[in-house]
Amino acid sequence: MEGIIIRPGEKQDIPDLLRLIQELAEYEKEPDAVIVTEAILTEDAFGTNPAFEFFVAELDGRVQGIALYCYPYSTWKGRYLYLEDLVVSQAARGKGIGSMLFEAVVEKAKTTGVKRMGWQVLDWNEPAIKFYEKYGADLSSEWLNGRLYFE
Amino acid sequence: MEGIIIRPGEKQDIPDLLRLIQELAEYEKEPDAVIVTEAILTEDAFGTNPAFEFFVAELDGRVQGIALYCYPYSTWKGRYLYLEDLVVSQAARGKGIGSMLFEAVVEKAKTTGVKRMGWQVLDWNEPAIKFYEKYGADLSSEWLNGRLYFE
Numbered sequence: 604m605e606g607i608i609i610r611p612g613e614k615q616d617i618p619d620l621l622r623l624i625q626e627l628a629e630y631e632k633e634p635d636a637v638i639v640t641e642a643i644l645t646e647d648a649f650g651t652n653p654a655f656e657f658f659v660a661e662l663d664g665r666v667q668g669i670a671l672y673c674y675p676y677s678t679w680k681g682r683y684l685y686l687e688d689l690v691v692s693q694a695a696r697g698k699g700i701g702s703m704l705f706e707a708v709v710e711k712a713k714t715t716g717v718k719r720m721g722w723q724v725l726d727w728n729e730p731a732i733k734f735y736e737k738y739g740a741d742l743s744s745e746w747l748n749g750r751l752y753f754e
Numbered sequence: 755m756e757g758i759i760i761r762p763g764e765k766q767d768i769p770d771l772l773r774l775i776q777e778l779a780e781y782e783k784e785p786d787a788v789i790v791t792e793a794i795l796t797e798d799a800f801g802t803n804p805a806f807e808f809f810v811a812e813l814d815g816r817v818q819g820i821a822l823y824c825y826p827y828s829t830w831k832g833r834y835l836y837l838e839d840l841v842v843s844q845a846a847r848g849k850g851i852g853s854m855l856f857e858a859v860v861e862k863a864k865t866t867g868v869k870r871m872g873w874q875v876l877d878w879n880e881p882a883i884k885f886y887e888k889y890g891a892d893l894s895s896e897w898l899n900g901r902l903y904f905e
Contacts, residue, residue: 624829624830627829628830633830636830637829637830638830638831638832638869639829639830639831639832643832647827647832647833654825654826654827654832654833655827671827671829673826673827674805674826675805675824675825675826675836675838676798676805676806676822676824676838677838678775678778678788678790678822678838678839679775679779679784679787679788679789679790680789680790681789681790681794681798681805682798682805685826687826687827687828687829688829709902712902712904713904717904718789718903718904718905719901719902719903719904720901720902720904721899721900721901722899722900722901723897723898723899723900724897724898724900725896725897725898726895726896726897726898727896732898735900738902739902740900740901740902741899741900741901741902741903742898742899742900742901743898743899743901744877744895744898744899745876745877745878746874746875746876746877746899747874747875747876747877747883747893747894747895748872748873748874748892748893748894748895748897749872749873749874749875749886749891749892749893750870750871750872750891750892750893750894751860751863751870751871751889751890751891751892752869752870752892753863753864753868753869753870753871754869
């Protein structure tokens with residue numbers, strides 16, 4: 604699409620990454636849930652033991668979307684790609700940026716050679732569900748997410 | 755408990771790890787779903803870029819349980835611990851091995867300093883759900899698992 608560039612995220616993108624993470628938290632009505640900082644994100648993406656990678660979408664020179672992913676482990680399938688978050692700024696929706704980011708991550712999974720790509724979507728988020736179904740994704744509801752939180 | 759030892763998994767435990775992974779796949783009626791091998795598991799646990807860690811439970815000198823975990827990334831909370839599989843051999847159930855393994859993983863999460871520990875449980879697996887509720891776990895059903903599989 605005109606004026607849209609998808610590229611791997613770099614150190615100088617961390618402020619934009621955090622801005623979009625925060626924007627999503629506000630959209631999901633959890634504005635105080637974000638405890639990562641620019642320093643933490645920088646260390647975890649570019650330090651000695653990287654925990655995640657990300658793509659950014661630039662629209663007219665400004666970062667308006669991000670897709671953040673990591674590589675957890677499936678006992679059956681081995682290392683896989685997990686898309687943790689895909690965010691497009693409210694101001695830049697409807698231009699196909701979400702599709703371009705999602706497709707970049709699918710390509711990354713294929714070239715990395717993992718056998719599976721996973722993510723989660725809220726069961727009330729109809730537009731997102733329709734979006735993923737277009738890609739032939741398997742959307743399963745039979746699993747519960749178990750969580751424990753620590754101080 | 756008498757005769758039960760919980761300890762970090764080592765290279766020589768890989769055959770037992772794969773045996774228990776396969777046993778779980780058969781229990782979940784997906785005997786052909788396991789595509790990892792001893793070689794893949796060894797490389798992914800002990801190679802240059804480790805993807806997972808695991809605990810084993812020995813009962814009278816034989817490995818009868820495993821808990822496998824990895825460290826994915828949450829955009830809100832940072833690096834967290836994800837318990838991918840907890841398996842106790844059919845032959846060794848009812849002895850508290852599952853609790854001991856789960857508690858070892860919780861301790862690991864706390865000492866590692868992550869803010870969250872996560873896992874998934876099938877929504878029809880009442881004994882497992884009751885088990886996790888005892889620990890005060892948050893069990894949420896509002897998320898769908900999205901997946902794409904590659905050749």
